Amino acid sequence: MQQAVRCPYCDELSRVPASAVGQYVSCPNCSRPFSAVAEELPEDPKPSRRNVPVVYPVKKSVPVVHPAPGWDEYEIPADPEPPHGPRSVLFGLALLPFVIPLLWILGPLITGKDAIFTFALPMAIAASATGLCLGVVLAADWSFATRVKSILILVFVMHFLAAFLYFLKPEWVEAFRKQIGKGNERTWQKFTPPERMYSVQVPDEMHEDDQQIVKGWSLKGYRTADKDGPATYFVAFGNQPKELNGEQDEPFFKEAQAKAMDALNATLTGQPRPVRLTGCPGREYVFTLPDRNTKRIVRIFRKEQFVFVAAVEDAFLTPGANDVRYFFDHIDLKKQ
Template sequence: MAVVVRCTGCGGLARVGHEAVGLLVVCPRCHNPFLADPVPEPVSPAPAPAPPPPPSRPVRAMPVAPPQPRRRRPPVEVTDHAPPADGVPFSVIIGLALLPLTIPMLWLIGPVAVGNPSALTLATPVSLAVAAAVLCLAVAYTVDWTAATRIKGVLTLVGLAFLTGLFLYFMKRDWAEWFQTKLGETEWQLFVPDDDSYTVELPGHPTRLPPGPVGPVPALKQLTGYQLTAKKSTRTDVFLVAAGPDHDPQAGDAAWFAAVGQALKDAHPDAAVTAAQTVEGVTTPHRQWEIPGNERRVVRVLRSNGRVYLLTVQGRRVSARDEHATRFLDSFAPAGAAD
């Protein structure tokens, strides 16, 4: 039988066995040893009798209906081939959007059909076809538009793409070069005159000059010249190349070039024409001069096998160290010249 004892340290109550009364025990709270003396239990008043329960009435049970299963809507399958609201299959719109990819066929069947090849390369229609197809696919996948609106947009882009392809195919070479000079860097090409007397690189195709004096050196006569005006967004350069028979084939190179340099200075008395110079790497007998001014000029004259060659570059930003000028001048090679 358990006996209630009180700890002398913390005053807490604890229960010990009857046989531990009068012995030292340890408090379970403060772990303080104390002598186990029973604490008299207080006399609690008798509890009041509980009121009698009210008489019970029979309660009628109400039947509960079994829960009904929740209806679920069948999932709507969405595919690329599902017809839109007005009944047009989506595959039809995709097929129309891919029509621009047939534009490069114009460059393949055009020469057979019309007999003239295009001035532009095959890369032009390929770029046009890819760009137009991407735009058409973007319109086709615009889900906020109705199918009719998407078809109209795709057909409009397809029509514009084909009209642009026809325009580019029949574009003349002069137009293409004009667009190149206005919109981007012109591709340099190797030019060979009608008599095949020399080769030179130019940023375009030059125009043959009418008979008469050519270039800034009046002493050089009976020259056949070609001229090209290259216009860029920031500069305009004029390239001139001419060739003809030597007017004094018996003269030595030193005296001959000295006479040409003096004639050049006499023709431009107001300009401080630089002294004649030779260019490293050019094996053909030659001299080069620069004419300063608002329109600067670089003049190079070559003499070989009884013929004279004149090259000039003119422009506001032209100099002997200019990239365009050096490319034009250094690319010149007379026919039959040793490498």
């Protein structure tokens, strides 16, 4: 059996064997010796046998506390944002899409390839992406981390879109147009000029045109606009310049190429391709107009002292397009 004793120095209780009462013991708390005197502890209270009354809560109306008069005259000042806080970081990230026009300018120097679209496209992508990013910045109920992630995702998507459009090939655009366009379901009709020197198949009525397909050459031309699309078809026929009479084919077609480029202020895409029509030598040229999107495919044929020119002009046009091949394959030069 153990007895509770109290240390007179630290006033803490401890237990000792009953045989040690009256002897000197060491306090386990302060380590001082003292004479152990039994401490009488209070007895545990006996449980009550009476029933505990049940107290039910009283429903009371909750008082409405109205604000004191003039409470709106005092404003709690907001914590000032640091000069380079989260908001300024978000605005800086929102301007990252304007790197796209810079990369668009450096693209030809890095890749050696020109885009088929003008500089207005990357500017439009950068402006729209920045507008979306600023909308995310002003989303007050979004956390800072969520806004940063959203802005970075928008920047990545817009950079990927710009890179895809930069490396987009005209053949892909033409293939897409074939899938959604009418193709050769359009109605082609035969056109023969009053001189009856040739005949061609065109998608609409031909009208006389004074535009010089080959600058400085006196050729009578006709043109038509495709009623099912933006393509324009040209034909012209006439005598070749007197100074070129008797020239070999190669010098003749080099001069024709230079004059055709001058008429459009265009650049030559690729190399001229030799073609023939009913035994007449010819060349096919692909010219890119100053807007860098519109292409004009020109075929020039030489028949004795005469010259025949056929051309198709459209955006993102390729020599292998169905309509281009159909137009060029249905040219008939009459025998003189």
